[in-house]
Amino acid sequence: MxxxxxxxxxxxxxxxxxxxxxxxxxxxxxxxxxxxxxxxxxxxxxxxxxxxxxxxxxxxxxxxxxxxxxxxxxxxxxxxxxxxxxxxxxxxxxxxxxxxxxxxxxxxxxxxxxxxxxxxxxxxxxxxxxxxxxxxxxxxxxxxxxxxxxxxxxxxxxxxxxSPQKRVHPDTGECQYENLTSNERISLIYKFAILETAEMRDALSDYRFE
Incomplete structure (x- = not known):
């Protein structure tokens, strides 16, 4: 490109x-x-x-x-x-x-x-x-x-x-273009890791331990 x-x-x-x-x-x-x-x-x-x-x-x-x-x-x-x-x-x-x-x-x-x-x-x-x-x-x-x-x-x-949003599927994180930089890949992995952590935290907050 x-x-x-x-x-x-x-x-x-x-x-x-x-x-x-x-x-x-x-x-x-x-x-x-x-x-x-x-x-x-x-x-x-x-x-x-x-x-x-x-x-x-x-x-x-x-x-x-x-x-x-x-x-x-x-x-x-x-x-x-x-x-x-x-x-x-x-x-x-x-x-x-x-x-x-x-x-x-x-x-x-x-x-x-x-x-x-x-x-x-x-x-x-x-x-x-x-x-x-x-x-x-x-x-x-x-x-x-x-x-x-x-x-x-x-x-x-x-x-x-x-923009990264146009090169990456917003839900799956799959690369839609081949020109994604390694730095953006790392940022994307970090982003989804944060989302997963937040989801786990929310799930645990709803769970009542006996």
Missing amino acids: KLDYEHVTDLGELLDSDTIIQINKQFFDSENVDYEETPDSPQDIERVRDARLERLTTEFPRFEPLANQLAHIVRTFCGHHLFPDANHRTGTHIADMLAKKQGYDLFSLIQQDTDGIRRAVELSKILRGLCSNVRNSIDYLWMKDELFYHWNRYFRDLLYDL
């Missing part, structure tokens, strides 16, 4: 360090967006270590599927917190630039998915707190942890309209 072979290899200046810094700065200059409270000023952005951005631009996984590439980008910014603020917005903005290389208007799709992106960002912040590797070391720049898979699922569903 398209989601398995589409990818961006010709990055050009999309991931140039100066371009990334300017993208982040524009969010501080905008009056149309509410930001997280931060003691840092726009000048603090200039202090971002070039070494980190250099690794981002030189080690970008050019031959992974597009959904992976977009997930890597957002995970890197929101996970490693490369800037004092607006890391999710910076990551999704750059993801939109990459998606446009393949003819997708990611920005418009996200605008139409207001509730979805809000939930995605909220869960992303929680997952960042749980994934110590992404917070503590730049050596885990392209690690495929739960934060990565969270954004991978979001972009796969958004770009290709292949």
